[in-house]
Amino acid sequence: MKTPTVAIVGRPNVGKSTLFNRIAGGRRAIVDDRPGITRDRNFAAAEWAGHRFWLVDTGGWTSGDEISAAIRRQIQLAIDESDVIVLVVDVQTGVHPADLEVADVLRPHRARV
Ligand SMILES: Nc1nc2c(ncn2[C@@H]2O[C@H](COP(=O)(O)OP(=O)(O)OP(=O)(O)O)[C@@H](O)[C@H]2O)c(=O)[nH]1
Numbered sequence: 001m002k003t004p005t006v007a008i009v010g011r012p013n014v015g016k017s018t019l020f021n022r023i024a025g026g027r028r029a030i031v032d033d034r035p036g037i038t039r040d041r042n043f044a045a046a047e048w049a050g051h052r053f054w055l056v057d058t059g060g061w062t063s064g065d066e067i068s069a070a071i072r073r074q075i076q077l078a079i080d081e082s083d084v085i086v087l088v089v090d091v092q093t094g095v096h097p098a099d100l101e102v103a104d105v106l107r108p109h110r111a112r113v
């Protein structure tokens with residue numbers, strides 16, 4: 001059976017890379033308190049609760065300039081190539097407009113979210 005792929009998606013600065021590092025182990029992904037740190041997709045072989053899978057960290061979803069358009073293309077690739085998508089949000093900040101944008105992007109894929 002093909003190894004499944006799990007993508008971590010969400011707006012900037014919600015802790016996607018922190019979660020990626022926690023699951024994949026170590027400090028592969030750069031974590032920072034400034035938004036917009038992760039840009040390209042970042043892959044790791046992971047194992048959790050006896051399941052092996054590819055874990056994919058993505059940049060934060062924002063609308064706007066050319067860099068964020070490039071990040072959005074990377075996120076779209078991750079969404080298209082993944083078996084499971086984890087939407088990360090910050091429950092302390094609450095619902096942010098960018099969370100709603102990501103939710104709109106993921107809605108057609110809801111069976112995998
Ligand atoms: N309080 C709290 N802070 C967290 C948690 N997870 C991550 N952080 C902090 O939030 C900040 C952003 O974390 P990152 O993991 O870099 O967030 P990200 O979603 O990958 O950000 P981008 O790559 O910029 O999209 C860092 O300062 C983390 O230490 C959490 O569960 N609770």
Ligand SMILES: [Mg+2]
Pocket residue numbers: 016017018029030031037038058059060
């Ligand atoms: Mg990140």
